[in-house]
Amino acid sequence: xxxxxxxxxVSFILSSVASASEKNSQLWNKPSKLNNIxxxxxxxxxxxxxxxxxxxxxxxxxGALNRTLKSSGVMYIAKKxxxxxxxxxxxxxxxLTDNGIVQKSADGKKNIKSADxxxxxxxxVKIMLAMFLAKKEMLEDEFKVFFDGSDENWQIxxxxxxxxxxxxxxxxxxxxxxxxxxxxxxxxGGDFVSIDISDSSLQGISLDNCVQ
Numbered sequence: 001x002x003x004x005x006x007x008x009x010v011s012f013i014l015s016s017v018a019s020a021s022e023k024n025s026q027l028w029n030k031p032s033k034l035n036n037i038x039x040x041x042x043x044x045x046x047x048x049x050x051x052x053x054x055x056x057x058x059x060x061x062x063g064a065l066n067r068t069l070k071s072s073g074v075m076y077i078a079k080k081x082x083x084x085x086x087x088x089x090x091x092x093x094x095x096l097t098d099n100g101i102v103q104k105s106a107d108g109k110k111n112i113k114s115a116d117x118x119x120x121x122x123x124x125v126k127i128m129l130a131m132f133l134a135k136k137e138m139l140e141d142e143f144k145v146f147f148d149g150s151d152e153n154w155q156i157x158x159x160x161x162x163x164x165x166x167x168x169x170x171x172x173x174x175x176x177x178x179x180x181x182x183x184x185x186x187x188x189g190g191d192f193v194s195i196d197i198s199d200s201s202l203q204g205i206s207l208d209n210c211v212q
Contacts, residue, residue, distance in 0.1 A: 055200035083210035
């Protein structure tokens with residue numbers, strides 16, 4: 001479970017660790033319920049109501065190797081799932097839906113995990129879709145939720161509730177200036193992944209052709 005969860009999170013996501021922690025320290029003192037009206041307003045604003053295509057630049061910090069890995073690509077986000085396409089430095093695709101996870105590597109090979117056959121896959125899909133689709137009920141079911149900021153400059157902090165998740169992830173910070181601009185995941189071992197998100201003009205991506 002831990003290995004597979006690590007694999008999916010590393011395939012996905014989101015400065016030094018010290019400076020990031022210092023910058024966001026006040027966030028963890030502000031549970032979302034203390035500013036519930038503004039928090040709900042932001043979630044409603046960023047919720048996916050129609051499909052969108054976004055560009056991303058991902059920086060993955062591997063503390064043990066003292067190096068940062070960079071990749072970039074596009075993601076297609078819709079109510080029924082997420083298509084994550086890495087274009088550089090290598091091409092691969094990842095499709096997440098309620099049915100499960102399909103990963104296609106650069107050589108065309110596919111790895112399929114069904115949510116119906118594997119409860120762990122269903123749990124991973126639930127977590128990732130809750131995060132990317134800004135699903136309030138799912139987020140609050142799986143995380144302690146924190147909020148700080150204004151309509152145009154805000155942060156949502158997530159600390160896992162379940163022990164199995166806490167073994168892998170220390171916290172997640174979703175940041176935005178209106179819309180989501182960054183997702184950062186800090187892992188328990190000190191590694192972290194940061195995704196910068198921007199608008200994209202690329203067309204033609206859909207959930208149906210994501211891993212074709």
